[in-house]
Amino acid sequence: MALSPGARSGGEAAAPTIALDRVTRVFNSRDGDQIVALQDVSLEIAANEFITLVGPSGCGKSTLLRIVAGLALPTTGRAAIAGVQIREPRPETGIVFQAPTLLPWASVLDNVLFPLRMMHRIEPDSTDKAAALLKLVGLSGFESKSPRELSGGMQQRVAICRALVHEPDILLMDEPFGALDALTREEMTMELLRIWSERPKTVLFVTHSITEAVMLADRVVVMSPRPGRVAEIVDVNAPRPRSFDNEADPSFHEATQRIRQLIFGQKHASSNRASS
């Protein structure tokens, strides 16, 4: 798809940066205990940077994503987009979940248009924009199909279009390929990189897969659980465009090894502590 540079008004310089400053989030569990999902997480993300969050279950990755989305508020600390504190969901973020969660009664096109409809922002050219997005993800001609007629990978592509339709500067993805089979998953990873290169955005991508995290990211934020903290931020210096063909690249290998060490090293340490 020919990318029209004018589509993103305001230019790259105005794109917001995400800044988290000692963000802590505490949940009250049902039996009255307090669960610290995130503790003192500080993170700065530059415009159009691709960040992946990786870590074991329960390390607060999703909570972090929801705080940036404005769906959850920090208990203490400050989360801001472009210097403005996040107090509620903001129009410059788009979100993709693990499940496509498309509306079963609506066509593919209407599913993509759904956020605009909910925001009362449907305009005469909205349909063209949605169609262009569907073309971008290779789903031209599927506009009037029902989500039921699509495969899991195709449904997730529609969900990505849905997250992009209001032209957000920040794309938040919560294990978007977690429910897909391994082959589709690799395909979608490359697809996402292509979309990102055609429509640059700040991406915050949560995943369990170290390979996926390294393949996609400029920087991988490795998190440790209970309470969720940033263990380390690993730079991935591999050149772009990337593909699974050059997975043997030393920079990939180096980053992967470091992340493994951080995640599994901790696991061993904590299990040793538990057994002693």
Place this chain on the structure above:
Amino acid sequence: MPVQTAPLPEKPRKKPSAAVHEVMVPMLVTLATFLVWEIICRLFKVPEFLVPAPSRIWDDTIAITPTVLADTAATLKTVMLGFVVSIIISLPLAVMLTASPAIAGALYPFLVWTQSIPKVALAPILVVVMGSNELPRVVITVLVAFFPLVISSATGLMSVPPELIELSRACRASKWSELWRIRLPYAIPYIFSGLKVAISLAVVGAVVAEFVNADAGLGFLIATSTAFFKVPVAFGALIVLSVMGVVLFQLVVIAERVFFPWSSGNTPVAS
């Protein structure tokens, strides 16, 4: 009464031959049942005040066609009024129940209480309070029919994937658009499975009400004809009632298929 037309689990787009089978088989089974019934009655000379033969039921019922038609119309009116009022009451109730735990806590005991009262016992009291007219009959019908509709609608409204609610919040949509654009459409298959139960129960409710207080209606016809040992007429009324129940049920099924084709394919609750 073996009117076996309850819908089989529907598959999308049947072949014409399959559709013919689906209609033909239950019809043949029904016919065969009547035939066997007739033969047994004649063969063993079953007294007609116990079980009348189908031919006798037919003759006696046809003989009073105008009465039967008038009674059918009366019952149908009560059923439909009760059904419509049930819908009007149930959907807002379901929305309120799912709106907040506090409202649910306040409403649930009341709802369960209305269900624990035996409707047959309540009917004569309602007649005294509301007078001998259509009103207590409709109230009884509603009391019998509305509860499953409330419960399945409420379940449907809560069945929305949490991600979609988050998406709606991320779009800063109002509670109203969330209800209108996400929750209600999601609840449609559940609402329809509630409607299917409700329409069947509405027929039951109407007949119960007619037993207690009516001067017309199929329930009234059964009560009066049995009082005079006109058992074939009572059986005739029973058959008309069950046909009415099946037809109304099928109308709900058809309405779902026509207006919400995406819903009937993936009905979450077995109907």
